[in-house]
Amino acid sequence: MSFIADKQTLDDLQLLGKYNSASIFSLFNRVKTKGGEQLLDQMFLHPLTNEQAINNRSSIFRYFRDHAAEFPFQHDVISAMVAYLEENSEQSSMLSLVRMTRNRAMAMLTKDETYEREQQGLQASLLMLRECDQLLQRLERDALHTVTPWAAWAEKAGPVLRHPQAAAFLHMPANSELSLSQAAQLRYLVAGVWKEQLQALITATYELDVYIAVGTVAREKHFSFAVAHPRSANFFTATDVRHPRLDNGTPNSFGFSHESNVMFLTGANMAGKSTLMKASGILLYLAHMGFPVAARVLEFSVLDGIYSSVNVPDDLHKGYSHFYAEVLRVKTVAEAVSEEKRLFIIFDELFKGTNVKDAYDATLSVTTAFAGFTECFFIISTHIFEAGEALREVPSIRFVFLPTVMEGHVPRYTYKLQEGITTDRQGMIIIENEGILDML
Template sequence: MSKLNKLNVDRQTLAELEIYNDNSSSLNIFDILDRTITTGGKDNLKLQFQNPFITQAEIVAMQDTLKTISNDIEKWQIPFTKKMMDMVEVYYFSKSETVISENSVGRYLEGHFYSFKYKDFKDTAINGTKSTLLFLKEMKKYFTRFEKNQLPVLLQQIYSTVQQIMDDKDIQSACSVVNIESMGFNDSITIDQWFRNKHKLKITALIDIAYRLDVYLSMAKAVNELNLTFPEVIDSEKPVLELEGLYHLFLKNPTSNDLAFENGKHFLFLTGPNMAGKTTFLKSLGISIYLAQLGMGVPAKRMKISPFKALFSSLNTTDNLSIGYSYFYSEVMRVRKAAETLQKEKKAFMIFDELFKGTNIKDAFDGSMLVINGLLKWESGMFILASHLTELSKRIDDKPSVFFRYFDSSVDNGKPVFSYRICEGKSDERLGLIILQNEKIEELLTP
């Protein structure tokens, strides 16, 4: 499933958007969406998630596949259980050799010799062969449910591959066995020879197909169960992004928001006080782009997108003492990484949450202006900067490619109230001191 041409997303972005986390105990998007049945299916889903598409054709092909399956989940339920596929995997990783004789007598004698030579031969050649034969018969039966010409492209390709393999005379002969459990020793080692030697590539191709079907079914189930929406994907050199009813998948009762980068606007300056919802919104936006380019549905009522070649975030940069980086220098290196990504990919979506927090306000302001002016030159990308330095907005008011949004808040009886709604314009609301006072910090610090 891996591809050379895939969405450029670095490890920090994946962690910040919580697509994956190095800490396996924390909640992440992959675990929320994973509904695979088999071990190999889960491994293949991880590969799929690591390789988002960058072309409209690839994304739409995946969408068509998932739409077909999600429209009739029961029909597409796979008969390949975890136990069955684990037994097939063990069978193919066995160290015991297959018999090589071409006649039945030779196979019989050779089989009994191997029974003494390899401790696992009998279990492999008998039980493993039976498990794999059951798998093949289930695969053959499974595809009788479908008509090839009614399937989308990706499923047609799978159908054709399965059909071609099943047409092999040896595999047909093996599948003609009526009672697998009563199959004799000689028949078992003959079929074992076919499966693990003569037709090994064909059988392993069917195993891969089983895992791919598990992946597609898992993705389709997630779309249905989480009520995700397939975005409209267009082929455009200039970036296009519109969202209605966007929300974050982690929240049980989320507040949804709309955002559209109108024609000629490619830089969003986002303001609002702490705790108003800016970071959650930025993460939900990055997640939606990532899922859209996987060909999946997204947590929004509507989405329109032209595929990006890179997705980049700088939301939570930390110092790196192991290589001698201070907090500020780590921020600088993160911006450098963004610039290098832009130079390489051109069409990128980038999210920044407060540039240069690790230095004084003057340097932070000047440094932020340097970065903003640089990003404004890249019409091939889209950028969001969330910042508390509202003074920056006055310097870019007259930039035609910049637009402004803020997250609303108010104070009620001395307590901050948040609507978690994005609004047009700017915010100069400052609630930090109120929050400190409400938490009685001054009293606690009084001797």
């Protein structure tokens, strides 16, 4: 079963985007290889839905957070070897010798470059094998090849590097030119005998690239790792959560359960509601990936997906107003919820595209209805604090707010959650402080 997170959610939370420097993907994209970047992208696109798989991946990242390591290979050497494996295949040592002899002859007679490219590909493959051999020797010397996450890589490297015919090539002087017979034999081994094993080793190397990169980010950012529980546990508890892009962000703690599945959030403009909601969504998404999270503690039961409604655009081509786009978004979530999926749902300012009376009635009705789906967790923010007062009789709703402290005529925001409902409204004060009315 795939984890659910549609484009609206991915955009709201700025999760993806290699070329978006503000994305969460970019935060973790410290990889050294193209294959590592592709693997990282796949991890972001496909969060995990099994608690054991999540916890297993987390334990690997945690190891590399706690045991600093540098990626031990040259990315250009890996790329050259990968290209050689993709372009070549060999069935026998005799055919390899015939092929190499023909290519060398063509190079001498017609200046054909095939033989030179072949030599370059083989030299790159040989250099990669030597780097792998050096790493494997270090792992064996330090007893890391069987008792740590390095073991998965060592398991792929061992059969090739300890092959009876490998020693002669590994012990050749560095940068020494391959004779025709040596080139033919190495071609047969690399493009024939070892090809599938080398491809598996390359994949393990890409994984190593991602593990080291993500572990490094976790160490530098002081991120922790979540503990995943089975779906049936139906809870989520987080301590000292902050947005992963804010190194000095104010931490907040909150949780959800079967008995308390809705967090009703109020606060003035600029009080930090949207940032808190985005931080919570990112937290849950990364947790399902097994990635480090910007929280001191996080334990959660596995969910089926996340929906958010933060920046819902209108649609000029379809003639949808902002309000109608909001309604359609709520309908999408309602359909998913009614299918008995376990979801984490964020609504930032429900129905802000309509008048206050309709927004009040709709917020009251929709929030009450969603509260009945106790297998799902909701964060719903609003400026209409009167709706919160009317919802106090719903037992599964927790009321929290982000306060504003007035220092004279200047608002100061603590960004720290408090229990209750706030009536703060500083919109006109901000407008007056900016001198807009005086300008007019």
